[in-house]
Amino acid sequence: MTMSDATRPAINAQTSAPLSGPTDADRDELRRHGILLTSIQELANWGRSNSVWPLQFGLACCAIEMIAASMARFDIARFGSEVFRPSPRQADLLIVSGTVTKKMAPQVIRLWNQMPEPKYCIAMGACAISGGPFKQGYNVLKGIDRFIPVDVYIPGCPPRPEALLNGLIELQKNIRGRHIAGPAPVEADSPTAPGEYPVPAFGERDLEPTSNPKLWQPPVIVRPDKP
Amino acid sequence: METLAQIHERLAARFPAATLTLVPNPAPPAQASLLLDAAHAREIAVFLRDDPALRLDYCSNVTGVDWPEKEIVETTRSVQIDPAGGPPRTIEQKTKRLQPGCLEVVYHLYSMALKHGPVIIRLRTGNRSDQITLPSLTPVWRSCEFQEREIFDLFGIVFTDHPDLRRLLMWDEFTAHPMRKDYVEPDDYEWEPTPHDDVLAKAKAHYPAPAAKAE
Numbered sequence: 001m002t003m004s005d006a007t008r009p010a011i012n013a014q015t016s017a018p019l020s021g022p023t024d025a026d027r028d029e030l031r032r033h034g035i036l037l038t039s040i041q042e043l044a045n046w047g048r049s050n051s052v053w054p055l056q057f058g059l060a061c062c063a064i065e066m067i068a069a070s071m072a073r074f075d076i077a078r079f080g081s082e083v084f085r086p087s088p089r090q091a092d093l094l095i096v097s098g099t100v101t102k103k104m105a106p107q108v109i110r111l112w113n114q115m116p117e118p119k120y121c122i123a124m125g126a127c128a129i130s131g132g133p134f135k136q137g138y139n140v141l142k143g144i145d146r147f148i149p150v151d152v153y154i155p156g157c158p159p160r161p162e163a164l165l166n167g168l169i170e171l172q173k174n175i176r177g178r179h180i181a182g183p184a185p186v187e188a189d190s191p192t193a194p195g196e197y198p199v200p201a202f203g204e205r206d207l208e209p210t211s212n213p214k215l216w217q218p219p220v221i222v223r224p225d226k227p
Numbered sequence: 228m229e230t231l232a233q234i235h236e237r238l239a240a241r242f243p244a245a246t247l248t249l250v251p252n253p254a255p256p257a258q259a260s261l262l263l264d265a266a267h268a269r270e271i272a273v274f275l276r277d278d279p280a281l282r283l284d285y286c287s288n289v290t291g292v293d294w295p296e297k298e299i300v301e302t303t304r305s306v307q308i309d310p311a312g313g314p315p316r317t318i319e320q321k322t323k324r325l326q327p328g329c330l331e332v333v334y335h336l337y338s339m340a341l342k343h344g345p346v347i348i349r350l351r352t353g354n355r356s357d358q359i360t361l362p363s364l365t366p367v368w369r370s371c372e373f374q375e376r377e378i379f380d381l382f383g384i385v386f387t388d389h390p391d392l393r394r395l396l397m398w399d400e401f402t403a404h405p406m407r408k409d410y411v412e413p414d415d416y417e418w419e420p421t422p423h424d425d426v427l428a429k430a431k432a433h434y435p436a437p438a439a440k441a442e
Contacts, residue, residue, distance in 0.1 A: 103396070103397065103398050136412075138410075138412040138413065139396065139397065139405070202398040202399070202400040204400060204401065204402045204403075205401070205402070205403060205413050206413035206415070210413070210415050218417040218418040220435070221418075221430075221433075221434055221435070
């Protein structure tokens with residue numbers, strides 16, 4: 001590592017308050033000179049965001065696009081996510097790729113509960129977001145976010161592999177902005193909250209309960225144009 | 228292949244005790260079908276499979292139909308001659324008749340050996356509430372197994388002698404039969420961003436009360 005004498009006065013000149021840390025511009029300037037200035041948090045987020053291992057898990061036609069994204073043409077390996085794990089114990093990312101039927105929903109939530117922290121969830125496609133074309137059906141869950149916290153929503157029916165890659169990049173940006181100390185981004189993920197999300201039971205007519213009220217509340221409908 | 232009418236004649240001669248009805252199809256394909264009675268369905272199915280001229284060895288499709296109770300209004304016209312010598316009057320008399328509902332299973336049969344088909348047979352239950360058993364044709368055509376399970380799941384027809392009669396699509400705790408016409412789906416319409424038609428009516432039940440809206 002080398003450090004020219006000209007660098008340090010430049011940093012002091014740029015920062016207005018002498019006690020505040022270096023800005024991103026300072027770090028870039030230092031990197032140009034071969035000096036890596038970082039924090040534990042930045043290092044951890046850098047590592048986490050560039051090696052997101054997805055769970056090898058598909059539900060419907062979106063899974064075909066997910067498989068295409070993982071193969072040579074779209075090559076999800078460029079973003080460090082090529083290691084699809086067959087076990088939730090080794091996975092960081094749950095890609096809910098497709099229609100979640102009410103019969104399948106408890107198993108999806110159980111998989112999510114079995115994944116170790118830190119873990120992320122992408123709802124891929126219209127069905128995973130809201131039920132999609134099957135929304136008014138009797139056996140399709142109207143969005144997986146009723147039961148587990150979702151980080152990135154990718155609309156489409158199904159989304160193109162590029163859209164999944166874009167979703168992954170958005171997730172990486174999200175991970176880089178996270179704090180390794182302090183309050184959790186999702187309340188249910190905080191150390192005081194139970195690590196497991198409640199798994200609904202099969203009822204006589206529907207899942208019981210039909211959603212996790214701590215995670216999901218129906219938005220208040222305000223329709224001034226249509227009373 | 229013989230026509231369905233010819234098959235009907237042969238079956239009627241072979242099984243004189245069975246009630247067989249030829250159900251015409253008024254639609255352009257005119258694909259008629261044969262309604263069997265439940266008591267003789269198994270014997271007739273075995274006959275259709277083993278008869279050397281038919282050899283219907285493959286059941287490609289089993290489906291269910293729900294026929295709810297239907298009120299039929301029939302109009303009869305009678306001409307009444309006026310005894311005083313006036314013009315004859317036409318009297319319209321409307322009679323209401325309640326057609327009982329039933330559940331129906333439709334089997335599409337083909338012959339792999341002789342490369343012909345389909346022959347369509349139907350079975351009907353006695354009603355839609357308590358007489359809902361029908362003989363399973365899975366012992367005759369193995370391909371019926373899952374489709375009869377699906378019909379048991381979605382229509383609630385109980386197939387006797389089915390080797391493994393469980394729900395196929397819905398979970399075991401589920402009690403309703405979603406493909407029946409009178410099925411009421413669970414009300415989870417609390418969040419509909421763009422409701423329309425009957426979905427709008429269901430979503431409106433969840434809208435906040437007018438007093439709360441004014442705040």
